[in-house]
Amino acid sequence: MATQNGVTAAAGTTTVAVLPTTGDGPTEPQRIKSKFNPSAKPFVMQRSSKQPVKPSAAPSTKIPNRSGDDGGGGLRAGQQEQEEDEIAYIGPTRLPVSTRVWNAISSYSLEEIGTTCCPSTGTVRPSAGLAMVRKQTAPPPRPPLQPTMVYQLRPLCQVTTPQEVIPSHPFGPTVLSSGIIQLQLRDSVVVDLTLEGSIRVFNGRQNIAIAISSNGIAAAMNHPNGIIFQHGPRVDIMAYDAKRQNSYIRFAKMWSKGISLTSEGCALIYLVDSAGTRTTSDMLNMDLNADYVQQVFYNGIVCGTQQLAALSQVVQSSSFQLGDDSSIQYHVNGFRISQSGDGLVKIYRSNNRCTIRTSPLNGCATVTTPLLHCTASLGATSHLFVRREERRMHFDGATFIVRNAGHSAGFDEHNQLRVY
Structure with missing residues (x-):
């Protein structure tokens, strides 16, 4: 815990600094971007065929305590490794991201900008540090075979103009x-x-x-x-x-x-x-x-x-x-x-x-x-x-x-x- 300008901030979270007022009204708080915690355990995504789960309403509870103060840290880390990371899709290209990593580095909530629905295309290009996600869909059923149709060509009708009379014998008048x-x-x-x-x-x-x-x-x-x-x-x-x-x-x-x-x-x-x-x-x-x-x-x-x-x-x-x-x-x-x-x-x-x-x-x-x-x-x-x-x-x-x-x-x- 640290105190800055009368505001208490936790380690690994976003710190908001309130500047003194210089005018008639209070100024808007200035957001200070936080860096990724290097002491956190490296993230490894497990490949699984399970369907993605919606992100939790309280993502902060999913982040383990990395300070090592409590003695059950190793037990919780083992449980976190066994538990599958949740995947969300953001942006117009439906980019897959991990909810745990996103909550650690971004101040925007995935409930506002992300979705848990898989993209319509079968294959999505992977980004840096993320594995490719393939949509597992069953092939469409083949239509039943139709019986082969046999078409018979009919001779064209010989149309004679009314101006000419067909002769009764070849090469005739x-x-x-x-x-x-x-x-x-x-x-x-x-x-x-x-x-x-x-x-x-x-x-x-x-x-x-x-x-x-x-x-x-x-x-x-x-x-x-x-x-x-x-x-x-x-x-x-x-x-x-x-x-x-x-x-x-x-x-x-x-x-x-x-x-x-x-x-x-x-x-x-x-x-x-x-x-x-x-x-x-x-x-x-x-x-x-x-x-x-x-x-x-x-x-x-x-x-x-x-x-x-x-x-x-x-x-x-x-x-x-x-x-x-x-x-x-x-x-x-x-x-x-x-x-x-x-x-x-x-x-x-x-x-x-x-x-x-x-x-x-x-x-x-x-x-x-x-x-x-x-x-x-x-x-x-x-x-x-x-x-x-x-x-x-x-x-x-x-x-x-x-x-x-x-x-x-x-x-x-x-x-x-x-x-x-």
């Missing part, structure tokens, strides 16, 4: 929403038909398009060697070299007076008739940006959804034949469409004697109607030939010659006018 019948052949060849009888052929490999109107009085052909547009007694022709050996563009027109011709860069237009070759004031009006094949194909026909029912009946009544030489032949809407093993396509209509031929190999094309006959090719004999009654035009990529009533004239390989 189909009805499009635009009101036409389409037949797709090998080697990128597509044939379009209308209910009225117009036909259009696309040769995708050689960039060739051919069309004949339903009444046969109009025809058109787009070919790498030129464009041909026939409507009634008049035939407009434009020719140029597909092999790019020259850049000359030649024009011609077959009409009732004869054949008019000119060339790009030529200021004059010439007329070849029964009297010979002479200049004329006639005009050659040919639009190079116009799609004459489409104009001929849709000339005088009605397209739309109102034709779908009739077109479906045409498709159902169509037939085809397979040959021994890998050829195939279709009969659709009065047309006989055949394709040989090498890809050559032949189309024939018997009521107005119309014939179309095209090949994806050499780029040949032939159109024959009662008013026109023309051929074109990209092979070894690349050419463009047109015949209308007694009037003719021939182009071989270099020379452009027209013939009418026994007279011939044209442009040579240097784009100069020649009269034969």
